[in-house]
Amino acid sequence: SLLGRPELALLLVGIISILYSALRFYKMLPYLKKFSSDSD
Structure with missing residues (x-):
């Protein structure tokens, strides 16, 4: 499961x-x- 792999969860969050x-x-x-076009 995903919860068993903290690094995978961190990767997903990233x-x-x-x-x-x-x-x-x-x-x-x-x-x-x-x-930027307005300031021109």
Whole structure:
């Protein structure tokens, strides 16, 4: 089971957190582009 392997659970948590932050950054990209184009 997953609970029997702490390193596997840690790996899963790490992957999920990386995906989450990448998704959040991806959603922020249009705003960053708009902001940079507005400052031009």
